[in-house]
Amino acid sequence: MEEVFATVEQLKKRYNVSSSDEKRATQLLSDASDVIRSEIPPHRLTDDKRILEVMACAMVQRALAASTTLGDGLSGVSQATQATGPFSQSWTFTNPTGDLYLSRAEKRRLSKSSGQTGFHIDLAGE
Structure with a gap:
């Protein structure tokens, strides 16, 4: 089973979660973790556990x-x-x-790099 990036207790520290929503929140946190893994390629996904936790909680x-x-x-x-x-x-x-879902800003925070790259094209044709 894949790692879940946040728990209901961590979600409750940030947002109001009613006791009747706890079971649903547990499932949604698991689903949010899957969405994060599917949206961000493994080689680009941050290793920062806190960012993963914050983003999963925001989604839920x-x-x-x-x-x-x-x-x-x-x-x-x-x-x-x-x-x-x-x-x-x-x-x-x-x-x-x-x-x-993940917003563009959240996708940037979850990525190890900005995604921008530089390159050079030799137009002189050496």
């Missing part, structure tokens, strides 16, 4: 927050508007389905 927090926010029947809705007379409110949800 987003998924749990989406289920809390959208638990009232709005699951899958990416935008909503409510209007009464001349007043209206609009919402755009960042993660309406509660997916586990």
Whole structure:
């Protein structure tokens, strides 16, 4: 079995996790670890355990927050508007389905290098 990058206890230190969500959070942390491994090639994945922990927790927090926010029947809705007379409110949800994903900034933090490389092309044709 692959290493899980964070535990529920570590997640709880960073974010509010209800006792009813602990079992789900345990599974999501395992899934988040798998997503990290599949998104970042093994030779580029950082060895820093703390960064791995922080990123896994952030991914799970987003998924749990989406289920809390959208638990009232709005699951899958990416935008909503409510209007009464001349007043209206609009919402755009960042993660309406509660997916586990890595942002570009998180991918950069998880990589050993920036991914930028330099090269030289000899145009003189020696």
